[in-house]
Amino acid sequence: MTPSHEFTNEHVDAAIDFVISNGAEDRGxxxxxxxxxxxxxxxxxxNLHDSGDSHLVTTFMAAFHHRCHERQxxxxxxxxxHVAGPRVGFPGAGYFRVNRQPDPRGKRVTPEAQAASTRFWETQREECRRWGVRSRRGQL
Known part of the structure; x- marks a missing residue:
């Protein structure tokens, strides 16, 4: 994702730390x-999507997901x-793939699967919020 479209573990860890400080610890x-x-x-x-490299976003976010698990x-x-387009307010389709959930914004998803995937995501967001509160309070 640099000029050669590569990213490092340091990029992933820095992204995680950024989300902790600017999302999780801020009421999730x-x-x-x-x-x-x-x-x-x-x-x-x-820009990556527009240039046909959207798979790099998915690859980075999958590494982000797995690194969170490694870091407990x-x-x-x-x-x-996403903050624009048809997925505004939702994570990308790759988030649901990495979690083995149907994409609730997918074209052929049933209403039942859409509801279950959305609940799964909301549960994970709530887990992050609770963790962030404990972290901010020094309870970890």
Whole structure:
């Protein structure tokens, strides 16, 4: 995602730390993909999508998801959302894939699956919020 479209573990850890400070510890607020990527010096996700490299956003966010688990953190990727377009306020389809959930914004998802996936995401966001409150209070 640098000029050669690569990212490092340091980028992933910095993105996680940014989401902790600017989302999780702030009452579990959601945060845009653009802010996360900008904060760690990576190309804007919209530019990657426009240039046909949207898979790089998914790859980065999958690494982010797995690194949260390795660091024994809540699923902070649940707080990273779109701020425009048809997915406004929702994470990307890759978030649901990495969590083995149907994409509630997908074209062929049933109403039941849509509701279940949305509840799953809301549960993960709440887990992040509770963790953030404990972290902010020094209770971890």
């Amino acid at each position: 607020q959601t945060i845009s993909y653009s802010r996360v990527f900008e904060a760690v010096g990576l190309p804007n996700p919209q 953190l809540p699923p902070l990727d649940a707080l990273v959302v």
